[in-house]
Amino acid sequence: xxxxxxxxxxxxxxxxxxxxxxxxxxxxxxxxxxxxxxxxxxxxxxxxxxxxxxxxxxxxxxxxxxxxxxxxxxxxxxxxxxxxxxxxxxxxxxxxxxxxxxxxxxxxxxxxxxxxxxxxxxxxxxxxxxxxxxxxxxxxxxxxxxxxxxxxxxxxxxxxxxxxxxxxxxxxxxxxxxxxxxxxxxxxxxxxxxxxxxxxxxxxxxxxxxxxxxxxxxxxxxxxxxxxxxxxxxxxxxxx
Amino acid sequence: xxxxxxxxxxxxxxxxxxxxxxxxxxxxxxxxxxxxxxxxxxxxxxxxxxxxxxxxxxxxxxxxxxxxxxxxxxxxxxxxxxxxxxxxxxxxxxxxxxxxxxxxxxxxxxxxxxxxxxxxxxxxxxxxxxxxxxxxxxxxxxxxxxxxxxxxxxxxxxxxxxxxxxxxxxxxxxx
Numbered sequence: 001x002x003x004x005x006x007x008x009x010x011x012x013x014x015x016x017x018x019x020x021x022x023x024x025x026x027x028x029x030x031x032x033x034x035x036x037x038x039x040x041x042x043x044x045x046x047x048x049x050x051x052x053x054x055x056x057x058x059x060x061x062x063x064x065x066x067x068x069x070x071x072x073x074x075x076x077x078x079x080x081x082x083x084x085x086x087x088x089x090x091x092x093x094x095x096x097x098x099x100x101x102x103x104x105x106x107x108x109x110x111x112x113x114x115x116x117x118x119x120x121x122x123x124x125x126x127x128x129x130x131x132x133x134x135x136x137x138x139x140x141x142x143x144x145x146x147x148x149x150x151x152x153x154x155x156x157x158x159x160x161x162x163x164x165x166x167x168x169x170x171x172x173x174x175x176x177x178x179x180x181x182x183x184x185x186x187x188x189x190x191x192x193x194x195x196x197x198x199x200x201x202x203x204x205x206x207x208x209x210x211x212x213x214x215x216x217x218x219x220x221x222x223x224x225x226x227x228x229x230x231x232x233x234x235x236x237x238x239x240x
Numbered sequence: 241x242x243x244x245x246x247x248x249x250x251x252x253x254x255x256x257x258x259x260x261x262x263x264x265x266x267x268x269x270x271x272x273x274x275x276x277x278x279x280x281x282x283x284x285x286x287x288x289x290x291x292x293x294x295x296x297x298x299x300x301x302x303x304x305x306x307x308x309x310x311x312x313x314x315x316x317x318x319x320x321x322x323x324x325x326x327x328x329x330x331x332x333x334x335x336x337x338x339x340x341x342x343x344x345x346x347x348x349x350x351x352x353x354x355x356x357x358x359x360x361x362x363x364x365x366x367x368x369x370x371x372x373x374x375x376x377x378x379x380x381x382x383x384x385x386x387x388x389x390x391x392x393x394x395x396x397x398x399x400x401x402x403x404x405x406x407x408x409x410x411x412x413x414x415x
Contacts, residue, residue: 019260031268038280045287081277118258122265
């Protein structure tokens with residue numbers, strides 16, 4: 001990718017406060033889009049659902065299925081909003097980069113926020129921190145600490161490493177998929193601008209890859225939500 | 241050195257570690273989570289739960305109504321059966337009563353007929369006796385008159401009368 005990122009370094013003169021403006025912008029844009037979609041979809045709720053309410057309830061049921069697959073529903077109930085938000089937010093984020101890519105003066109402004117590793121790793125770190133928080137909250141400090149020494153004490157170092165690998169794999173899986181998708185998209189776009197006759201030919205791989213990108217985006221959103229619930233269940237369920 | 245430069249290029253192209261971005265992502269995601277929970281998922285889940293409860297209560301009510309209806313039907317059937325039995329009993333009683341009445345009417349009629357017959361017979365016998373008495377008296381006077389006419393010249397009235405009454409007595413005894 002020869003696109004540059006619009007950087008804003010050292011905001012307010014604080015040395016570590018760097019912004020990739022496009023990432024920040026897209027993060028906020030997708031959050032706003034998700035909020036408005038979900039907000040307007042859940043106005044005017046009816047006892048007999050119709051139209052978009054049906055779709056939203058389908059999503060709720062879907063995530064409820066994920067949650068109750070990984071842990072028992074009584075403890076998993078509180079994670080339903082988290083799972084729903086993750087699924088919708090990541091899905092919308094992935095979609096944003098498929099529809100359009102906006103490049104201004106060689107600076108890449110519009111992309112999927114999830115094609116930036118900072119975003120995905122921040123999300124996965126947030127999730128892992130949340131799993132620890134809920135682990136302590138649901139089982140108590142004693143049980144939470146004891147869990148590091150189960151089933152045998154020497155597993156403790158591996159359990160510590162696992163927390164970091166979980167964070168890395170969860171974030172990098174999403175990032176890798178979406179980043180690869182966007183790279184190939186931009187390559188196809190570049191191909192299209194090589195010569196005029198190729199422009200129309202490039203439409204075919206473009207559409208195919210966009211379709212595949214749609215698939216990847218949906219699958220990755222699902223996998224991220226699923227794994228979140230799996231990690232959560234490791235921490236809050238007592239049978240593990 | 242070149243390797244390091246290449247690594248740095250990749251590092252830069254995938255974004256690099258920008259704490260500002262991390263903050264933006266963290267804050268926007270947590271804010272989104274809170275807002276959606278309050279404005280979207282909360283109401284939606286409430287609505288779904290409400291519907292679940294509604295359906296459950298409807299099913300319960302339907303089940304209760306069904307049981308009640310079943311009980312009512314059973315009761316009605318039982319009542320119908322007992323009513324039928326009552327009716328049957330009533331008809332049988334009526335038949336029996338009618339038969340008894342018939343019998344008694346016939347008996348009464350027979351008795352009345354017998355009484356009437358008996359009184360008629362008595363009447364007949366009485367009339368007969370009366371007629372015989374009247375005849376006896378008339379026969380006596382007639383025979384006296386006849387005898388008077390026949391034997392006026394030969395015997396006196398007293399002898400004649402004595403003679404006739406003897407005869408009449410004989411006649412009466414013979415009868």
